[in-house]
Amino acid sequence: MADPLVRAMFAAELEGLPLAAGHDSLVLRPPLLLDLASGKEAMSTLGGVEKSPPS
Secondary structure, X not given: OOOHXXXXXXXXXXXXXXXXXXXXXXXXXXXXXXXOOOOOOOEEOOOOOEEOOOO
């Protein structure tokens, strides 16, 4: 089961759409970049299962 803070951040990402990694904010250094996904990325679910978008 994922940490409640991780679940809350994920819920906020779903609502606002951009993904964020606030747990590492102290190590971020400029320049920060925002880019678009290609649609071929695989992601791990909160349960640890790797998922790919439908083709």
